[in-house]
Amino acid sequence: MFTLRFDLRAPGTGAPAPDLYEAALDMCAWAETRGAVLAVLSEHHATSDGHLPSPLLMAAAVAARTRRLAVLLAAVVLPLYDPVRLAEEISVLDNISRGRVAYAFGIGHRSAEYESLGVDSAQRGRIADANLALLRQLLRGEPVEHEGRRIHVTPPPLTPGGPRMMIAGGSPAAARRAARHGLGFLAQANPPGLRELFEAESRAHGHEPGPAQFPEKQAPTAIFVADDVDRAWHELGPHLLHDARMAASYRPGEDSVASITRAQTVPELRADPRAYAVLSVDEAAARIRGGGSLALHPLCGGLPPEVAWPYLEQAALAAALARPEQA
DSSP: OOOEEOOOOOOOTTOOHHHHHHHHHHHHHHHHTTTTEEEOOOOOOOOTTTTOOOOOHHHHHHHHHHHHHHHHHHHEEEGGGGGGHHHHHHHHHHHHHHOOOEEEEEEOOOOOHHHHHOOOGGHHHHHHHHHHHHHHTTTTTSSSSEEEEEEOOOOOOSSSTOOEEEEEEEEEHHHHHHHHOOOOEEEEEOTOOOOOOOHHHHHHHTOOOOEEEEEETTHHHHHHEEEHHHHHHHHHHHHHHHHHHHHHHHTTTTSSSSSSOOOSSSHHHHHTEEEEEEEEHHHHHHHHHOOEEEEEEEEEEOOOOHHHHHHHHHHHHHHHHHSSOOO
């Protein structure tokens, strides 16, 4: 199986934004019939390369173009949203998608985003907790009395109680937030003791620990599949390096996040196994047969769609070869 991730960066060295958005929707529609199980949409604001700022809007477009593909928004920067409007959008999207969209909420780490949207970043943890508590109440579909006002989000979500939610982050504070609210935890780092903290805090708040996903050591978070790995690195390298440099610039001096690399050249990036990998079709098929999946990032770094499509097709071929009936 394989997953797709889109952040729709459109640097000047890549394809124009309209082409990337169109291609992302086409890829989701095509890939769900060829082994894709999930599309992941990320969120950032006020970036120099146009990183996707409206994942719910993009998710609605993906849901309209697909029938079975699950969609995960990771991570939605919760303090930057009005919780009532967010509840309304989540509810409508849950109906549009017939329950296929899930959410991982984070608090963000870029002061430029908070400044751009007029939110005090120093209060982001408190705001996130307050927003999350109200959001979950509103998604039950019943009227809520809050701070002297009556709020009723309609239509109610198709999913009883609202769609699946998790907390994303790599810190003890994020693990505690997930535990306190009885939610799952999408960990961006795997330091010693973080899983145990999440589980213990969950039980301390009266919850059985929710689903938790921690990054595997030395497992790439973005994979391409190619018939010629060396040629692929030559073609993809500059786009992957742009993506790597931008991601690292968001977290200066922080190397705990699994996908962050400080590589400054394409050869350095190729030598670092934590973030990007180019596999042959046979290697990709073997990975799937071994119980792994292919975390694809088809338009990474603004990769032009005409360049990106053959790599996606090779990944679909690997998924087909990995099926038991093809073995």
